Amino acid sequence: xxxxxxxxxxxxxxxxxxxxxxxxxxxxxxxxxxxxxxxxxxxxxxxxxxxxxxxxxxxxxxxxxxxxxxxxxxxxxxxxxxxxxxxxxxxxxxxxxxxxxxxxxxxxxxxxxxxxxxxxxxxxxxxxxxxxxxxxxxxxxxxxxxxxxxxxxxxxxxxxxxxxxxxxxxxxxxxxxxxxxxx
Amino acid sequence: xxxxxxxxxxxxxxxxxxxxxxxxxxxxxxxxxxxxxxxxxxxxxxxxxxxxxxxxxxxxxxxxxxxxxxxxxxxxxxxxxxxxxxxxxxxxxxxxxxxxxxxxxxxxxxxxxxxxxxxxxxxxxxxxxxxxxxxxxxxxxxxxxxxxxxxxxxxxxxxxxxxxxxxxxxxxxxxxxxxxxxx
DNA sequence: TACTAGATAGAACGCTTGTCATAGTCGCGC
DNA sequence: GCGCGACTATGACAAGCGTTCTATCTAGTA
Numbered sequence: 001x002x003x004x005x006x007x008x009x010x011x012x013x014x015x016x017x018x019x020x021x022x023x024x025x026x027x028x029x030x031x032x033x034x035x036x037x038x039x040x041x042x043x044x045x046x047x048x049x050x051x052x053x054x055x056x057x058x059x060x061x062x063x064x065x066x067x068x069x070x071x072x073x074x075x076x077x078x079x080x081x082x083x084x085x086x087x088x089x090x091x092x093x094x095x096x097x098x099x100x101x102x103x104x105x106x107x108x109x110x111x112x113x114x115x116x117x118x119x120x121x122x123x124x125x126x127x128x129x130x131x132x133x134x135x136x137x138x139x140x141x142x143x144x145x146x147x148x149x150x151x152x153x154x155x156x157x158x159x160x161x162x163x164x165x166x167x168x169x170x171x172x173x174x175x176x177x178x179x180x181x182x183x
Numbered sequence: 184x185x186x187x188x189x190x191x192x193x194x195x196x197x198x199x200x201x202x203x204x205x206x207x208x209x210x211x212x213x214x215x216x217x218x219x220x221x222x223x224x225x226x227x228x229x230x231x232x233x234x235x236x237x238x239x240x241x242x243x244x245x246x247x248x249x250x251x252x253x254x255x256x257x258x259x260x261x262x263x264x265x266x267x268x269x270x271x272x273x274x275x276x277x278x279x280x281x282x283x284x285x286x287x288x289x290x291x292x293x294x295x296x297x298x299x300x301x302x303x304x305x306x307x308x309x310x311x312x313x314x315x316x317x318x319x320x321x322x323x324x325x326x327x328x329x330x331x332x333x334x335x336x337x338x339x340x341x342x343x344x345x346x347x348x349x350x351x352x353x354x355x356x357x358x359x360x361x362x363x364x365x366x
Numbered sequence: 367t368a369c370t371a372g373a374t375a376g377a378a379c380g381c382t383t384g385t386c387a388t389a390g391t392c393g394c395g396c
Numbered sequence: 397g398c399g400c401g402a403c404t405a406t407g408a409c410a411a412g413c414g415t416t417c418t419a420t421c422t423a424g425t426a
Contacts, residue, residue, distance in 0.1 A: 013285045015198030019414060031375040034416065041414065091288050098284040100341040102196045105274050114341050143350045144331065144358070151334025158283040158297050167326045171362050175327070178361030179354050202384060214405040217386065224384070 001028035001036070005044050006052040011091045013098040014045055039109075045099055046109045052095045053117025057124055064128045071173045073128060074145060078172065081149065082165040085156055093157035094150055122146055129176075137180040144179060145172075184211035184219070188227055189235040194274045196281040197228055222292075228282055229292045235278045236300025240307055247311045254356045256311055257328060261355065264332065265348040268339055276340035277333055305329050312359075320363040327362060328355075 004026030008017040019041060023030040037043045063080055064073040084092050100114040125142035126135065133141065148168055155164040187209030191200040202224060206213040220226045246263055247256040267275050279300050286293040308325035309318065316324065331351055338347040 011288065013196065013198060015196060016285065018412075020412085029374050031377095032373060033414090035373065089288075093284075097337060098281075101276075101281040101284065101337065102199065104341050104343070105194065105272075111341070111343070118338060118342065140350060140354065143347060144354060147334035147338055147347050147351060148327065148331045149334065150337050151330035151332065154280060154284065154333050154337065155301060155330055158287050158294065159301065160287070160294070164326060164330050167323060168330060171323065171327060174361040175358050178357040201382075203382085212404050214407095215403065216384090218403065 001026045002044070002048050002051050004028070006048040006095060009045065009048055009099050010052070010093075010095045014041075014102045019044075042103075042107050042109055045103065045107070046113045049096050049099060049110060049113040049117060053113065053120060056095060056117070057120045060121060060124045064124060070129045070132060071176050074125070074176070075169045075172050078149060078152070078165055078169040081153060082156065082162040082169070085153065085165070086162050090157055090160040093153040097150060097154060118146065129180075133180045141176055141179050144175070148175075184209045185227070185231050185234050187211070189231040189278060192228065192231055192282050193235070193276075193278045197224075197285045202227075225286075225290050225292055228286065228290070229296045232279050232282060232293060232296040232300060236296065236303060239278055239300070240303045243304060243307045247307060253312045253315060254359050257308070257359070258352045258355050261332060261335070261348055261352040264336060265339065265345040265352070268336065268348070269345050273340055273343040276336040280333060280337060301329065312363075316363045324359055324362050327358070331358070 001022065005017070005022045008022060008025065019033060020030070022028070022044070023033070033044075037047075060077060063077050064070070066076060067073050081093075096114055096117050099110065103110040104114065122139075122142045125145055126138045129138035129141050152164040152168045156162050184205065188200070188205045191205060191208065202216060203213070205211070205227070206216070216227075220230075243260060246260050247253070249259060250256050264276075279297055282293065283297040287297065305322075305325045308328055309321045312321035312324050335347040335351045339345050
């Protein structure tokens with residue numbers, strides 16, 4: 001049920017996703033929503049963000065651990081994101097971005113989970129780059145990498161073209177090298 | 184009316200903004216919506232995106248034309264965005280991002296306007312960097328700059344902290360220099 | 367088998383939504 | 397001063413929303 005909600009939230013956002021649609025597509029018991037989520041739809045959103053945040057972090061870990069060069073690892077993450085986006089018909093970009101923008105000012109509960117998700121992703125990047133670049137510059141790299149990835153995902157989805165993501169992937173090595181001049 | 188809708192869409196998105204709220208906050212005639220926007224709410228969204236896209240482009244032009252160094256100009260854009268975001272209580276980030284994510288897969292009409300807006304912003308950046316860097320690398324710079332700015336805006340809003348934007352601003356010179364090694 | 371707490375079903379609640387129809391008002395050209 | 401098109405007000409409309417209610421089912425225990 002939470003997984004179904006995550007997918008729907010990712011594609012159409014929080015407001016456009018009705019409780020009925022979640023139960024319909026998940027096959028979950030419709031009569032138990034008040035029992036399973038006593039705090040209502042906001043609770044569902046928070047748990048969906050939390051779950052998809054962990055899943056994405058694990059996916060990023062496995063993506064980033066495949067190769068030696070951290071820059072090449074980062075590029076794989078970007079290209080994998082482009083793959084998912086394109087093969088979904090440009091509907092599956094960042095799994096939390098839409099909900100984050102919709103609810104950041106209205107739901108502290110969801111916002112907390114969104115922050116936790118982004119933090120965990122950044123941490124993965126920091127860990128991957130800390131070895132070669134030191135923890136401090138690794139943190140800067142992670143901050144810029146995540147921002148660029150999120151922005152490229154947003155633009156790629158909005159324009160229905162992987163070009164922003166591919167351009168980022170092509171120039172990632174130079175960007176990282178520039179932020180951390182001594183590799 | 185379109186301006187009021189732009190503000191509301193920017194802050195709470197498309198679905199969370201009701202037609203009644205638009206007329207209430209704008210003081211516009213409530214009985215004329217069917218007359219002014221015969222194609223319904225989607226038309227309002229499209230026109231709001233179109234309008235705010237132009238306004239933002241004009242604002243970017245004036246921001247970027249203030250100084251000689253294009254990199255410093257870009258930094259000013261980022262810092263100005265951080266200012267707007269923070270002084271709005273972290274509600275006013277990218278004026279089209281939320282609607283773009285909500286409607287990119289459902290409304291071709293809105294999606295067209297979103298693409299037009301992003302394209303026009305990119306064009307402004309290209310124009311500003313083409314002099315010193317040549318049109319081709321200027322285009323690459325614009326692509327990455329816009330992605331990083333959009334992503335940093337998204338993260339800054341979601342985390343209610345200007346840190347992502349400020350980190351980007353601090354490292355912009357090195358990023359640009361890396362993408363365009365021969366300035 | 368009898369009992370109970372946990373979980374589910376389905377309908378109904380009150381409310382808001384986008385849209386639309388009808389009635390009314392404005393203002394400029396004759 | 398009048399007529400006609402452009403615009404506005406009011407409210408009804410069906411549909412959908414999140415939530416909640418009561419009745420029913422299920423599983424584990426004594």
